[in-house]
Structures are given as C-alpha cells and as structure tokens.
Amino acid sequence: MVFRYQMDTTFPDLRQYGGAEAFLRACKPRTVLDLFTGKWTGLVMGALLDGPRRFNELRRMLDGITQKMLSQTLRTLERDGVITRTVYPTIPPRVDYELTPLGRSAMGVLQAIGGWAGEHADEVIASRLAYDERAKEPVRSV
Structure with missing residues (x-):
C-alpha cells in the first residue's frame, strides 16, 4: 500500500497514478484498519495478551x-x-475470551502504538492544552 498524494491535483481514482488505494472506500486494508480505530479495541486485546479472561474480569481490568x-x-x-469466545457447559455458564493467532500477530503493532503514546503523552497533552487556550482567545482580523 503506497500513500502518495499530489497537493495541486485531485484525481477520481489515484490507483492509475501509482498508489493511494488506502484513500479509496473499497480498499480492503482500509476496511481492516477500521478494526483498530475503536477506543477500546487495543485495550481489550492487550488485556487478553496474557491468556483467556472472562467478561467480568475484563470489565474490572478496563x-x-x-x-x-x-x-x-x-x-x-x-x-x-x-x-475467540468459548462457552463452557457449566451452571452458570462460563465464557472465556482469548486472542487468536491472528489477534496475537497484531499485538506487536498495538504495543508499538502504546509505546509511542506513553513516550509522547506529555507532549500531546501540552499541545492540547495550548490549543484549547488559543481557542479561547477572541478572533482577530488580519
């Protein structure tokens, strides 16, 4: 997947110019990337990294x-x-959630994002605060 964009020109289908399929609605990788844009996805997957967990255990952790x-x-x-979701025939029923091999294969990327977030949290928070302060200022004509 190549991300190329030419600022001065807009093309209806950028694939003919050598890339930018991810900008297209029907791009398969783009639909999969949507999986990781949820607020809780990475945290739930991280909570399952050490093995199977039950619903209430996850709820207490998160x-x-x-x-x-x-x-x-x-x-x-x-x-x-x-x-995977595994239901055990007990009374009451026991349900465990566990990462699949596919889920485990994504954890390196999610851990890298988490590491970046931890490393740059102070900078991002400071930037947000500065932006919010600027937004409070009255608009000045140029």
Missing part, C-alpha cells in the same frame, strides 16, 4: 468501559477473527 461497550467490542473482535 477502567471506564461500560458493559454495553465491552460486549460490542468483544463481538466485533470475534467477528473479525481476532478473538
């Missing part, structure tokens, strides 16, 4: 996640083949 959001995130990850 401070701030609602039951509804955890359910939706787990369903999406299962649908995409990133986690």
Whole structure:
C-alpha cells in the first residue's frame, strides 16, 4: 500500500497514478484498519495478551468501559477473527475470551502504538492544552 498524494491535483481514482488505494472506500486494508480505530479495541486485546479472561474480569481490568461497550467490542473482535469466545457447559455458564493467532500477530503493532503514546503523552497533552487556550482567545482580523 503506497500513500502518495499530489497537493495541486485531485484525481477520481489515484490507483492509475501509482498508489493511494488506502484513500479509496473499497480498499480492503482500509476496511481492516477500521478494526483498530475503536477506543477500546487495543485495550481489550492487550488485556487478553496474557491468556483467556472472562467478561467480568475484563470489565474490572478496563477502567471506564461500560458493559454495553465491552460486549460490542468483544463481538466485533470475534467477528473479525481476532478473538475467540468459548462457552463452557457449566451452571452458570462460563465464557472465556482469548486472542487468536491472528489477534496475537497484531499485538506487536498495538504495543508499538502504546509505546509511542506513553513516550509522547506529555507532549500531546501540552499541545492540547495550548490549543484549547488559543481557542479561547477572541478572533482577530488580519
């Protein structure tokens, strides 16, 4: 996947110019990248890195996640083949969630993003604060 963009020209289909398929709605990798844009996806996958976990265990680990959001995130990850859901025939039923090999293969990328976020959190937060302060200033004519 090549990301090339020419600022002074707009093309209806950039593939004919050697790249930019990711900018197209139907690009397969783009649809898969959507998987990782959810707020909770990386955190849920990270919580499963050490092995299978039950729903309530995940909910306790992930401070701030609602039951509804955890359910939706787990369903999406299962649908995409990133986690498995195993139901044990006990009373009450026991359900475990676990990363699949596909999910484990994505963890290097997610850990790199997490590492970058930890390394640059102070800079990003300072930038946000500075931006918010500038936004409070009255608009001046040029």
